[in-house]
Amino acid sequence: MDFSKEVREKSSLAHIRQASPLVHCITNYVVSNVTANGLLAIGASPVMADELEEVQEMVSIAGGLLLNIGTLNARTTDSMLAAGKQANRLGIPVVLDPVGVGATSYRQRFVQRLLSEINFDLLRCNRGELAAIAGVAWQSRGVDSGEGSQDIKEIAKQVAKQYRCLVAVTGDWDYVTDGEREAMITGGDIRMTAVTGMGCLLSAICAAALSLPGDRFKHLQGVLQDYKLAAEIAGAQPKIGSFQVEIMNALEQLSAGERL
Structure with missing residues (x-):
């Protein structure tokens, strides 16, 4: 993949750093730290408020909102609904x-x-989560993506049309669609699946990207490409602990246009 200065300066992460949006994350406690640090690495401002009494006020000053159900409980369900409606x-x-x-x-x-x-x-x-939402058969376990024989791209298009939203399905390859337009992104590093919170962080970065003016589909496509590139850069590290640290370093470098 081309790591040229021209490509880096035009990255979606660089646009996020320039805008520095506040991203309100009602997320799970397993990934709160990595999500906050990852947003900070690209120049965004994270806030993790999930108290019902303040979520409406908090989201009103944010550029984007993330709702993540990883550690779902009765308290945060009400907060998610209130924040989302606001x-x-x-x-x-x-x-x-x-x-x-x-x-x-x-x-x-x-x-x-x-x-x-x-x-x-x-x-x-991921693919298993998309299949569950669409109500199609899929072999999955817990939060893992699992396996199935259905056409994920067609399912994603159908879900995008049904809910009138963008759908980004991520894994060893990524796919984003608005029901009509579509893009597939390859690359990355398989060890992203061995580090807790990498998908959750990506969701938060996507919320930051959606706060930018312009074509949201293009912004998301760019973020997915940048994230794959960050994984490849971090992949030079042989051990998983170093890999996790290097993901943060790569996100900062890509967003700042630094020499790699």
Whole structure:
């Protein structure tokens, strides 16, 4: 992949750094730290407020909202609904990360409620999560993507049309669609799946990208490409602990246009 200065300066991450949006994340406690640090690495400002009494006020000053159901509980469900509805009222983009939605009926019911009561700008998920939302057969376990024989691209298009949103399906290859336009992104490093929170961080970065003016589809396509590139840069590290640190370094470098 071309690491030229020209490519880096035009990266979507660089545009995020220039805009420095506040991203309100109601996310799971497993990934809060890596999500916050990853947003800071690209010049965005994270806030992790999930108290019901303040989420509407907090989201009103944000550029984007992320709802992540990884550690779903009765307290945060009300906060997610309140924040999402307030974001809709104010025209603030909302991203849904339906972590492990197919694992339990509780998660399935709540995600369906979210999708029926909130207008999402983006659904960022893995293949198994997309299949669960679409109601098609898939072999998955917990939060893992799993395997299936269905055409993921067609399912993504159908879900995008049904919920009038962008859909980004990520994994060893990524696919983004608005129901009509589509783009596939390859590359990356398989060890991204061995580090907790890499997909959740990507969802938060997507929320930052959606806050930018212009073509949201293009912004998301660019973010997915940048994220794959960051994984490849970090892949030079032989050990998983160093790999995790180098992901943050690569995100900062790509967003700042530094020499690699």
